[in-house]
Amino acid sequence: MKIGGNVECFDTEGYALARKAFPSSEIQAIHDELLRMGNTLDASGCFQDLDSLWNHHKQNDRNKASAIYNGFKYLASIQRLASSGAMHQHLRNLCGIQFPALVDINCRIDSQGEEKYLFGWHQDYWFSVCSPRAVVVWLPVTPLIPSTGGLQLIGNAHMGGRIFKTKPGGQYQSYADAVLLDEDLPPSPIISINEMDQGDALFFRFDVLHKSIPIQSEDRSRFTVQLRFADYADTDFINAKYRPGTVNSQVVDYINKENP
Numbered sequence: 001m002k003i004g005g006n007v008e009c010f011d012t013e014g015y016a017l018a019r020k021a022f023p024s025s026e027i028q029a030i031h032d033e034l035l036r037m038g039n040t041l042d043a044s045g046c047f048q049d050l051d052s053l054w055n056h057h058k059q060n061d062r063n064k065a066s067a068i069y070n071g072f073k074y075l076a077s078i079q080r081l082a083s084s085g086a087m088h089q090h091l092r093n094l095c096g097i098q099f100p101a102l103v104d105i106n107c108r109i110d111s112q113g114e115e116k117y118l119f120g121w122h123q124d125y126w127f128s129v130c131s132p133r134a135v136v137v138w139l140p141v142t143p144l145i146p147s148t149g150g151l152q153l154i155g156n157a158h159m160g161g162r163i164f165k166t167k168p169g170g171q172y173q174s175y176a177d178a179v180l181l182d183e184d185l186p187p188s189p190i191i192s193i194n195e196m197d198q199g200d201a202l203f204f205r206f207d208v209l210h211k212s213i214p215i216q217s218e219d220r221s222r223f224t225v226q227l228r229f230a231d232y233a234d235t236d237f238i239n240a241k242y243r244p245g246t247v248n249s250q251v252v253d254y255i256n257k258e259n260p
Helices: 007-011 024-040 052-059 062-072 076-082 084-092 234-239 251-260
Strands: 015-018 100-110 135-140 150-155 166-168 179-181 191-195 201-205 209-213 222-231
Touching: 007 015, 024 222, 052 062, 062 100, 076 084, 076 100, 076 222, 084 100, 150 166, 150 201, 201 251
Parallel strands: none
Antiparallel strands: 015 201, 100 222, 135 201, 135 222, 150 191, 150 209, 166 179
Protein backbone atom coordinates (compact mmCIF):
# COMPACT_ATOMS: atom_id res chain seq x y z
CA MET A 1 0.00 0.00 0.00
CA LYS A 2 1.34 3.42 -0.92
CA ILE A 3 2.13 5.68 1.99
CA GLY A 4 2.59 9.40 1.65
CA GLY A 5 3.03 12.44 3.81
CA ASN A 6 -0.20 14.05 2.68
CA VAL A 7 -3.31 15.40 4.33
CA GLU A 8 -5.62 12.97 2.52
CA CYS A 9 -3.72 9.96 3.86
CA PHE A 10 -3.65 11.35 7.39
CA ASP A 11 -7.34 12.31 7.37
CA THR A 12 -8.40 8.87 6.10
CA GLU A 13 -5.96 6.53 7.80
CA GLY A 14 -4.80 8.54 10.80
CA TYR A 15 -1.15 8.32 9.82
CA ALA A 16 1.25 9.59 7.17
CA LEU A 17 4.91 8.97 6.45
CA ALA A 18 6.59 12.24 5.48
CA ARG A 19 9.89 11.82 3.67
CA LYS A 20 12.51 14.51 4.36
CA ALA A 21 10.17 16.23 6.79
CA PHE A 22 13.14 17.74 8.61
CA PRO A 23 16.73 18.55 7.62
CA SER A 24 18.91 15.51 8.25
CA SER A 25 21.30 17.82 10.10
CA GLU A 26 18.70 18.29 12.87
CA ILE A 27 18.47 14.54 13.40
CA GLN A 28 22.25 14.22 13.18
CA ALA A 29 22.47 16.79 15.98
CA ILE A 30 20.40 14.44 18.18
CA HIS A 31 22.70 11.58 17.20
CA ASP A 32 25.81 13.59 18.04
CA GLU A 33 24.50 14.81 21.40
CA LEU A 34 23.46 11.28 22.38
CA LEU A 35 26.90 9.98 21.42
CA ARG A 36 28.59 12.77 23.36
CA MET A 37 26.44 12.10 26.41
CA GLY A 38 27.25 8.39 26.29
CA ASN A 39 30.96 9.07 25.88
CA THR A 40 31.01 11.14 29.08
CA LEU A 41 30.19 7.93 30.97
CA ASP A 42 33.31 6.09 29.78
CA ALA A 43 36.88 6.98 30.71
CA SER A 44 38.10 6.55 27.15
CA GLY A 45 35.20 8.50 25.63
CA CYS A 46 36.21 7.29 22.19
CA PHE A 47 33.10 5.69 20.68
CA GLN A 48 32.43 6.96 17.16
CA ASP A 49 28.95 5.53 16.58
CA LEU A 50 25.87 4.83 18.67
CA ASP A 51 25.79 1.08 18.15
CA SER A 52 29.36 0.62 19.40
CA LEU A 53 28.60 2.85 22.38
CA TRP A 54 25.36 1.09 23.24
CA ASN A 55 26.68 -2.44 22.76
CA HIS A 56 29.67 -1.70 25.01
CA HIS A 57 27.62 -0.36 27.91
CA LYS A 58 24.80 -2.87 27.48
CA GLN A 59 27.26 -5.75 27.74
CA ASN A 60 29.62 -4.32 30.36
CA ASP A 61 27.74 -1.90 32.61
CA ARG A 62 23.95 -1.94 32.67
CA ASN A 63 23.88 1.02 35.05
CA LYS A 64 25.60 3.19 32.47
CA ALA A 65 23.32 1.81 29.76
CA SER A 66 20.34 2.81 31.91
CA ALA A 67 21.81 6.29 32.32
CA ILE A 68 22.08 6.66 28.54
CA TYR A 69 18.50 5.48 28.11
CA ASN A 70 17.25 7.87 30.79
CA GLY A 71 19.25 10.85 29.57
CA PHE A 72 18.26 10.45 25.92
CA LYS A 73 14.96 12.35 26.23
CA TYR A 74 16.57 15.41 27.84
CA LEU A 75 18.84 16.29 24.91
CA ALA A 76 18.54 19.95 23.98
CA SER A 77 18.52 19.03 20.28
CA ILE A 78 15.24 17.17 20.77
CA GLN A 79 13.68 20.20 22.44
CA ARG A 80 14.83 22.37 19.54
CA LEU A 81 13.27 20.05 16.98
CA ALA A 82 10.02 19.78 18.93
CA SER A 83 9.65 23.57 19.09
CA SER A 84 10.85 24.30 15.56
CA GLY A 85 8.82 26.14 12.97
CA ALA A 86 9.01 23.11 10.68
CA MET A 87 7.49 20.86 13.36
CA HIS A 88 4.61 23.24 14.00
CA GLN A 89 4.02 23.61 10.28
CA HIS A 90 3.72 19.83 9.82
CA LEU A 91 1.42 19.56 12.84
CA ARG A 92 -0.79 22.32 11.46
CA ASN A 93 -0.87 21.41 7.77
CA LEU A 94 -0.74 17.63 8.00
CA CYS A 95 -2.40 16.85 11.33
CA GLY A 96 -4.70 19.83 11.87
CA ILE A 97 -3.14 20.79 15.22
CA GLN A 98 -3.31 24.58 15.40
CA PHE A 99 -2.03 25.24 18.94
CA PRO A 100 0.33 22.39 19.83
CA ALA A 101 1.07 21.22 23.36
CA LEU A 102 4.10 18.95 23.73
CA VAL A 103 2.63 16.46 26.19
CA ASP A 104 5.42 13.88 26.18
CA ILE A 105 8.87 13.05 24.87
CA ASN A 106 9.68 9.36 24.75
CA CYS A 107 12.98 7.99 23.48
CA ARG A 108 13.71 4.31 22.95
CA ILE A 109 16.71 2.13 22.29
CA ASP A 110 15.53 -1.31 21.17
CA SER A 111 17.86 -4.28 20.66
CA GLN A 112 17.68 -7.93 19.76
CA GLY A 113 16.90 -10.23 22.69
CA GLU A 114 14.88 -7.63 24.60
CA GLU A 115 11.51 -8.32 23.01
CA LYS A 116 9.74 -8.29 26.38
CA TYR A 117 10.04 -4.49 26.32
CA LEU A 118 8.35 -4.13 22.93
CA PHE A 119 4.74 -3.08 22.53
CA GLY A 120 2.11 -5.42 21.10
CA TRP A 121 -0.94 -4.00 19.32
CA HIS A 122 -1.97 -0.86 21.18
CA GLN A 123 -3.23 2.70 20.89
CA ASP A 124 -1.23 5.51 22.46
CA TYR A 125 -4.47 6.92 23.85
CA TRP A 126 -4.39 4.17 26.47
CA PHE A 127 -1.18 5.61 27.88
CA SER A 128 -1.43 9.37 27.40
CA VAL A 129 -5.26 9.61 27.60
CA CYS A 130 -5.40 13.33 26.71
CA SER A 131 -7.20 12.89 23.35
CA PRO A 132 -7.65 10.29 20.59
CA ARG A 133 -6.80 13.10 18.16
CA ALA A 134 -3.39 13.81 19.70
CA VAL A 135 -0.44 12.91 17.48
CA VAL A 136 2.82 10.99 17.75
CA VAL A 137 5.78 12.12 15.66
CA TRP A 138 8.02 9.04 15.34
CA LEU A 139 11.61 9.75 14.26
CA PRO A 140 14.56 7.38 13.81
CA VAL A 141 17.87 8.86 14.93
CA THR A 142 19.84 6.45 12.74
CA PRO A 143 18.52 5.17 9.39
CA LEU A 144 15.84 2.53 9.83
CA ILE A 145 16.38 -0.66 7.82
CA PRO A 146 14.48 -3.98 7.87
CA SER A 147 17.00 -5.63 10.22
CA THR A 148 16.38 -2.92 12.84
CA GLY A 149 12.63 -3.45 12.76
CA GLY A 150 10.16 -0.59 12.90
CA LEU A 151 6.41 -0.27 13.36
CA GLN A 152 3.32 -1.99 12.01
CA LEU A 153 0.08 -0.02 11.75
CA ILE A 154 -3.58 -0.59 10.92
CA GLY A 155 -5.18 2.49 9.41
CA ASN A 156 -8.33 4.09 10.76
CA ALA A 157 -10.11 3.57 7.44
CA HIS A 158 -10.42 -0.09 8.49
CA MET A 159 -10.95 0.39 12.23
CA GLY A 160 -13.03 3.56 12.26
CA GLY A 161 -10.75 5.21 14.78
CA ARG A 162 -12.57 3.55 17.67
CA ILE A 163 -10.89 2.97 21.03
CA PHE A 164 -10.45 -0.75 21.62
CA LYS A 165 -11.25 -2.74 24.73
CA THR A 166 -8.33 -3.19 27.11
CA LYS A 167 -7.29 -5.04 30.24
CA PRO A 168 -4.59 -4.46 32.86
CA GLY A 169 -1.26 -6.11 32.17
CA GLY A 170 0.06 -8.82 34.47
CA GLN A 171 3.22 -8.30 36.48
CA TYR A 172 4.56 -4.86 35.56
CA GLN A 173 7.91 -5.16 33.80
CA SER A 174 7.76 -2.08 31.62
CA TYR A 175 5.52 0.65 30.26
CA ALA A 176 4.70 -1.68 27.35
CA ASP A 177 2.74 -4.21 29.40
CA ALA A 178 0.78 -1.78 31.60
CA VAL A 179 -2.32 -1.88 29.36
CA LEU A 180 -3.10 -4.72 26.93
CA LEU A 181 -5.53 -5.20 24.06
CA ASP A 182 -8.50 -7.32 25.17
CA GLU A 183 -10.33 -8.15 21.94
CA ASP A 184 -9.65 -9.88 18.66
CA LEU A 185 -8.78 -7.71 15.70
CA PRO A 186 -10.82 -8.14 12.53
CA PRO A 187 -8.86 -8.97 9.35
CA SER A 188 -7.29 -5.73 8.18
CA PRO A 189 -4.39 -4.61 5.98
CA ILE A 190 -1.22 -4.19 8.05
CA ILE A 191 1.34 -1.62 7.01
CA SER A 192 5.00 -2.19 7.93
CA ILE A 193 7.27 0.82 8.30
CA ASN A 194 10.85 -0.48 8.34
CA GLU A 195 12.79 1.85 6.05
CA MET A 196 13.29 5.49 6.99
CA ASP A 197 16.17 7.91 6.56
CA GLN A 198 17.35 10.65 8.91
CA GLY A 199 14.81 13.45 8.57
CA ASP A 200 11.87 11.20 7.66
CA ALA A 201 8.98 11.31 10.14
CA LEU A 202 5.98 9.11 10.78
CA PHE A 203 2.94 11.02 12.06
CA PHE A 204 0.05 9.05 13.58
CA ARG A 205 -2.92 9.72 15.82
CA PHE A 206 -3.35 8.32 19.31
CA ASP A 207 -6.25 6.15 18.09
CA VAL A 208 -4.20 4.31 15.43
CA LEU A 209 -3.44 0.68 16.27
CA HIS A 210 0.26 -0.09 15.99
CA LYS A 211 2.93 -2.43 17.34
CA SER A 212 6.70 -2.77 17.42
CA ILE A 213 8.62 -4.88 14.90
CA PRO A 214 11.43 -6.81 16.65
CA ILE A 215 15.10 -6.23 15.87
CA GLN A 216 16.78 -8.91 13.73
CA SER A 217 20.30 -7.49 13.76
CA GLU A 218 22.69 -8.81 16.40
CA ASP A 219 24.82 -5.68 16.53
CA ARG A 220 22.56 -2.80 15.49
CA SER A 221 19.82 -1.26 17.61
CA ARG A 222 16.89 1.04 16.87
CA PHE A 223 17.24 4.56 18.29
CA THR A 224 13.99 6.52 18.06
CA VAL A 225 12.44 9.73 19.33
CA GLN A 226 8.68 9.93 19.81
CA LEU A 227 7.20 13.38 20.32
CA ARG A 228 3.57 13.51 21.43
CA PHE A 229 1.46 16.58 20.73
CA ALA A 230 -2.11 17.52 21.62
CA ASP A 231 -4.04 20.63 20.59
CA TYR A 232 -4.91 23.12 23.32
CA ALA A 233 -8.22 23.66 21.50
CA ASP A 234 -9.10 19.94 21.59
CA THR A 235 -12.23 19.38 23.70
CA ASP A 236 -10.96 16.11 25.16
CA PHE A 237 -7.66 17.69 26.17
CA ILE A 238 -9.57 20.57 27.77
CA ASN A 239 -11.79 18.11 29.65
CA ALA A 240 -8.64 16.36 30.89
CA LYS A 241 -7.59 19.75 32.33
CA TYR A 242 -4.56 19.67 30.03
CA ARG A 243 -3.16 16.74 31.99
CA PRO A 244 -1.71 13.71 30.17
CA GLY A 245 -2.13 10.28 31.72
CA THR A 246 0.26 8.65 34.17
CA VAL A 247 1.64 5.13 33.70
CA ASN A 248 3.94 3.43 36.18
CA SER A 249 4.05 0.30 38.34
CA GLN A 250 1.58 1.82 40.83
CA VAL A 251 -0.76 3.93 38.67
CA VAL A 252 -2.27 3.44 35.22
CA ASP A 253 -4.67 6.33 34.70
CA TYR A 254 -6.43 4.82 31.69
CA ILE A 255 -7.32 1.61 33.54
CA ASN A 256 -8.65 3.67 36.44
CA LYS A 257 -10.63 5.85 34.03
CA GLU A 258 -12.24 2.86 32.33
CA ASN A 259 -12.89 1.05 35.62
CA PRO A 260 -13.78 3.77 38.14
